Amino acid sequence: MKILVCISKTPDTTAKIAFTDNNTKFDVNGVQWIINPYDEWYALVRAIELKEADASSVIHLVTVGGADAEPIIRKALALGGDEAIRVNSDSHDSYYIASQIAAVAKEGGYGLVLTGKETIDYNGSSIGGMVAELLDLPYISLATKLELAGNTASITREIEGGEEINEASLPLVISAQKGMAEARIPNMRGIMAARTKPLKVVEPVAADSLTTVAGFGLPPAKAGVKLVAADNVEELVRLLHEEAKAI
């Protein structure tokens, strides 16, 4: 089976968040880039496990990004992808990115297209669903488990206050989150092998952008913590009740 894993690059989880150009651009100064954790730990690692269970499987990676996304995609190759495709575009519009991924997916004829649950920078949680609609395939969102038996997939997905088990036939688009797999670290062999694995750069297909970022901002800082003595919990309860009106 052919699996396509969508890989995006995000600032490291501890990166300082600041903006430039009159608050219209994210300040990339000094930012460390990582593979979006959901894409790496859950989507990619589950794909690798599926390949370990069926050696005839092939894992392709796709990223829509500029040349600065290459170290990220190499790291993903080091973890276990076979080939990577970078669509050369810096767009942040979900529809535009999804159109690029759908074009790659159509060409490759994949049984599974895996995305992360969301990017930790733009928090869209929408590209998987968009890709699925563009390909007219079912989309199982926020999946915590994925098992395959031949052409049939059994997927556990999060719902409010619980989970649901779904069954569907391939091909499918699935967004992955915690539970899918355990994080792995690339080993030396993987890192060496990644250097020679194919990384194809393609130009984007024509697609519209439906949204634009008008500006960014930072939330107002907290006023500061009000400390209450440990032997005076009644005072905390009073504050929560009368001042914060939270209980």
Next chain:
Amino acid sequence: MSVLIFIDTAEGHVKKASLEAITYGAKLAEQLGTNAEALVLGPVSDDLPSLGKYGVKKIHHAAADSLAHMDAQLYAKAIAQAAETTGATVIIFSNNTTGKAIAPRLSVRMKAGLVSGAVALPDTSNGFVVKKNVFSGKAFANIAVNTQVKIVALSPNAYQTLSGEGTAEVVTFNAPADTAKVKVTSVNKASGEVPLTEAEVVVSAGRGLKGPENWGMVEELAKTLHAATACSRPVADAHWRPHNEHVGQTGIAIAPNLYIAIGISGAIQHLAGVNRSKVIVVINKDPEAPFFKAADYGIVGDAFEVVPKLNEAIRKLKGV
């Protein structure tokens, strides 16, 4: 022109997040000088006309049993059809698990720009600009939607439900007949508990509690407050608590009215999932714990002493 609100249900009941979506959609309709209409798919046991008190005038209802389970493909098709018949120019979802499954599909199907995770009413003074959280709550972005039809998925707990007067007219909606490609084989829900993403109050604990055997006092406090329970990542990783309680950057993101963090250090990745809570209370024995910087109220002290006392004091207040 109208605003169409998708009402999400579970086992025939309208979800709390949908009441927020209705209030939000009705306010937006008022702002745009148009009507708010709503759509419900699948059988419902709640009284739909009474939802009029949240500001919706007309509810389109397709009660077919085949729609009892949310199927993103069928639902997106049905909502697109309803949007066309009602002439909707804005479609509102809650950005909950259902909204995340359907709204992106609908965005493609209608070629309508989507903003997911909205936290405020759109600014319609010049175009259509929606504020949403980005960088996992560490910042916000104003997103301009440039298409004729717009889709907004509202963050749960970001917009206060308001109820007034009024009843909604309920009309039958004929959803396109189709069979689902995805079969739901089972649904597992923790019964009687408050779903984490919908909870107004969340009591959460971390590695400071030393082991799973010490969660009794956390559950007691949650019960008193009618709260959901949550935990930090290492706690879920060590299987002290189930994975679906893990909040943070890689877990669930929540925005309750009150978040009580017990024995959690407040690492940036943890904060990313909880920093949109309206009021944060931290109980930690280390006065240097980073969580105090993000807190509104705090107690420096031993959780094993403070939490049972806190529970008693709240029970006294509530008379339970």
